Amino acid sequence: MANINKHGSKALHAEIAGAGFAGLTAATALAQRGWSVRLHERGPELRAFGAGIYLWQNGLRVLEGVGALEDVLTGSHTPPTYETRRHNLTVSRETFNGVPWRIMTRQHLHNGLAKRAREAGVEIRTNSEVVAADPSGKITLASGEVLEADLVVGADGVGSKVRDSIGFEQDRWVSTDGLIRILVPRMKKELGHGEWDNTIDMWNFWPRVLRILYSPCNENELYLGLMAPAADPEGSRVPVHFDTWVEMFPFLEPVLAEAAKLKTARYDRYETRKLSEWTRGKVALVGDAAHAMCPALAQGAGCAMVNAYSLAMELEETPDVQEALVSWEKRIRPITDRCQALSGDYAANRSLSKGNQFTPAALEAARYDPTRRVFSW
Ligand SMILES: Cc1cc2nc3c(=O)[nH]c(=O)nc-3n(C[C@H](O)[C@H](O)[C@H](O)COP(=O)(O)OP(=O)(O)OC[C@H]3O[C@@H](n4cnc5c(N)ncnc54)[C@H](O)[C@@H]3O)c2cc1C
Numbered sequence: 001m002a003n004i005n006k007h008g009s010k011a012l013h014a015e016i017a018g019a020g021f022a023g024l025t026a027a028t029a030l031a032q033r034g035w036s037v038r039l040h041e042r043g044p045e046l047r048a049f050g051a052g053i054y055l056w057q058n059g060l061r062v063l064e065g066v067g068a069l070e071d072v073l074t075g076s077h078t079p080p081t082y083e084t085r086r087h088n089l090t091v092s093r094e095t096f097n098g099v100p101w102r103i104m105t106r107q108h109l110h111n112g113l114a115k116r117a118r119e120a121g122v123e124i125r126t127n128s129e130v131v132a133a134d135p136s137g138k139i140t141l142a143s144g145e146v147l148e149a150d151l152v153v154g155a156d157g158v159g160s161k162v163r164d165s166i167g168f169e170q171d172r173w174v175s176t177d178g179l180i181r182i183l184v185p186r187m188k189k190e191l192g193h194g195e196w197d198n199t200i201d202m203w204n205f206w207p208r209v210l211r212i213l214y215s216p217c218n219e220n221e222l223y224l225g226l227m228a229p230a231a232d233p234e235g236s237r238v239p240v241h242f243d244t245w246v247e248m249f250p251f252l253e254p255v256l257a258e259a260a261k262l263k264t265a266r267y268d269r270y271e272t273r274k275l276s277e278w279t280r281g282k283v284a285l286v287g288d289a290a291h292a293m294c295p296a297l298a299q300g301a302g303c304a305m306v307n308a309y310s311l312a313m314e315l316e317e318t319p320d321v322q323e324a325l326v327s328w329e330k331r332i333r334p335i336t337d338r339c340q341a342l343s344g345d346y347a348a349n350r351s352l353s354k355g356n357q358f359t360p361a362a363l364e365a366a367r368y369d370p371t372r373r374v375f376s377w
Contacts, residue, residue: 011034011035011036012035012036012150012151012315012321013035013036013037013038013149013150013151014026014027014030014035014036014037014038014149014150014151014152014153015038015040015130015139015147015148015149015151015152015153016037016038016039016040016152016153016155017040017130017133017139017152017153017154017155017156017160017161017162018039018040018041018042018130018154018155018156018157018160018287018289019039019040019041019043019046019114019117019124019126019155020048020110020155020157020287020288020304021048021109021110021113021287021301021304021305021308022155022286022287022288022289022301022304022305022307022308023039023041023153023155023156023286023287023308024039024110024113024114024116024117025062025066025113025304025305025308025309026153026155026286026308026309026311026312027039027117027120027122027124027153028066028068028113028116028117028120028122029065029066029308029309029311029312029313030151030311030312030315031117031120031121031122032066032067032120032312033312033315033316035151035312035315036123037120037121037122037123038122038123038124038125038147039117039122039123039124039125040125040128040129040130040139040141041124041125041126041127041128042127042128042129042130042142042156043126043127044126044127045126046110046114046124046126047107047110048106048107048109048110049106050106050181051105051106051181051182051183051223051224051225052103052104052105052106052181052183052215052217052221052223052225053103053104053105053106053109053223053298053301054101054102054103054215054298055072055101055102055103055104055109055301055302056099056100056101056102056298056299056302056363056365056366056367057099057100057101057366057367057368057369057376057377058299058302058303058305058306058365058366058367058368058369058370059301059302059305059306060100060102061306061369061370061371061372062305062306062308062309062370062371063112063113063305064371065309065370065371066113066116066120066309067116067119068112068113068115068116071111071112071115072102072104072108072109072112073102075104075108075218076102076103076104076108076109076217076218077102077103077104077197077216077217077218077219078100078101078102078103079103079197079198079199079215079216080095080195080197080198081093081094081095081195081198081199082094082095082096082198082199082201082358083195083198083199083200083201084201084203084352084353084354084355084356084357085200085201085202085203086203086204086205086353086354086355087203087204087205087206088202088204091354091355091356092355092356093198094355094356094358096358096363096366096377097363097377098377099363099366099367099377101366103199103215103216103217103223104217104218105183105217105218105221105223108217108218109301128141128142128143129141129142129161130142130154130156130161130162131161131165132161132162132165133152133154133161133162133165133166133283134152134166134281134283135166135280135281135282135283136281136282137149137150137151137152137281137282137283138152139152139162149282150282150321151282151283151284151315151321151325152282152283152284153283153284153285153286153308153311154283154284154285154286154289154290155285155286155287155289155304155308156289157287157288157289157292158271158273158288158289158292160285160288160289162283162285162289163275163285163289163290166280166283168275168276168277168280168285169275169276169277170273170274170275170276171272171273171274172271172272172273172274173271173272173344174269174270174271174272175269175270175271175272175294175347175348176229176230176231176269176348177209177227177228177229177230177269177270177347177350178227178228178229178230178236178267178268178269178270179213179225179226179227179267179268179270179295180224180225180226180228180236180238180240180259180265180266180267180268181223181224181225181226181265181266181268182223182224182226182240182259182262182265183217183221183222183223183224184221184222184224184255184258184259184262185220185221185222185255185258186216186219186220186221186222187222187254187255187258190254190255191251191252191254191255192251194251196216197216198214198216199213199214199215199216200212200213200214201213201214201352202214202249203350203352203353204248204249205353208228208232208234208235208244208248209228209229209232209235209350210226210227210228210232210235210244210245210248210249211225211226211227211228211350211353212224212225212226212227212245212249212252213225213227214252222255224255224259226240226245226259228267230267230269236267237267238265238266238267239260239261239262239263239265240256240259240260240262240265241260242256242257242259242260245259245260270293270294270295270347271292272292272293272294272340272344273288273289273290273291273292274291274337274340275290275291277329278290278291278329278333279325279326279328279329281322282321282322282325284311284325284328284329286304286307286308286311287300287301287304287307287308288300288304290307291303291304291307291336291337291340293339293340293343293344294340294343294344294346294347294348295343295347296342296343296344296346296347296351296352297339297342297343297346297362297365297366299339299343299365299366302365302366303335303336303339303340303365306332306335306336306365306368306370307332307336309370309371310328310331310332310370311325311328313370314327314328314331315328332370335364335365335368336365338361338364338365339364339365342361342362346362363377
């Protein structure tokens with residue numbers, strides 16, 4: 001028998017493109033509210049790209065909302081301090097006035113969300129690429145199959161085909177700096193004396209601009225973000241150019257040696273997309289498809305998850321899908337827009353290198369609790 005939703009009518013149906021953090025969250029939160037949900041992932045399996053990720057109270061509240069928090073907290077880590085160093089001297093040690101935050105591997109977060117999606121009854125199709133969508137509620141797959149739904153969610157990342165096939169108006173920027181993201185063993189013993197459980201954001205500007213964001217994910221795994229301008233051929237080289245990095249960060253030699261062994265490392269520049277609208281008819285865009293942002297404030301996934309979760313909440317309260325989409329965007333978008341703008345400024349000006357930059361404005365998105373629609377802390 002078809003599911004019955006809280007309005008007493010037959011379950012509405014959603015087709016979702018993309019099983020990243022946004023798509024998995026939207027799928028789970030909708031299924032938990034009585035929707036029938038099919039989630040399309042173009043890859044052959046569900047997996048996260050990248051190394052580690054920071055989540056703040058906004059993302060953690062979403063995990064709590066979908067029932068994945070406990071699984072994700074196990075095997076992740078909150079450092080005692082976010083320390084910023086400039087030319088190897090400490091300039092600040094921040095604890096964000098108590099706002100919860102956590103570091104984990106991307107795969108760990110992805111696994112936690114995928115588990116809840118399956119438990120909620122989401123139908124997951126891998127090797128299923130969405131090539132086009134229509135505001136009337138249709139999607140077309142690469143196989144040529146056309147599927148109809150009451151709601152289409154484009155959660156297919158920064159290169160979204162849902163977005164581009166409909167022709168949403170957008171501005172796009174690419175940053176001058178980029179990052180090599182890798183996971184290496186913690187090697188605390190080999191690193192020797194030091195506060196190696198902290199996040200340590202190390203900025204050097206001379207003789208070249210190189211930054212290492214040292215981020216412990218758990219007892220065994222360390223996420224290293226190696227930032228260099230795209231114009232620097234050695235800093236942006238992959239596999240990691242050991243001599244270039246160890247010259248400026250000699251005390252990280254053991255983990256840099258591990259980093260240099262990784263043949264699959266990738267250098268990515270940050271891309272920003274700003275859209276004139278996030279919805280059209282029965283189609284909603286969430287996550288990087290709607291608002292890809294620079295990672296300076298580490299909020300792209302957090303905002304993606306908040307917006308996906310808030311979409312399901314709005315649809316639970318407002319039975320008319322198109323009305324719900326319009327009020328969802330109006331309600332939730334300003335927080336993301338401000339975060340995207342500040343993240344862009346921070347990245348362009350390399351502001352985090354000054355230390356003490358997690359100001360109330362910079363923590364605004366982090367402080368949002370979408371399950372109660374309040375800012376805490
Ligand atoms: C260097 C860097 C560091 C970052 N650090 C952080 C951080 O610490 N904290 C944070 O919150 N954010 C961070 N972010 C941002 C974060 O990674 C993204 O905002 C987040 O991954 C977006 O999730 P998403 O689900 O929207 O898109 P994605 O993660 O891109 O997922 C999209 C999914 O859709 C699939 N797909 C794509 N096209 C199709 C299609 N046509 N049909 C079907 N499936 C498709 C893809 O295979 C993928 O599985 C960082 C970003 C960068 C670049």
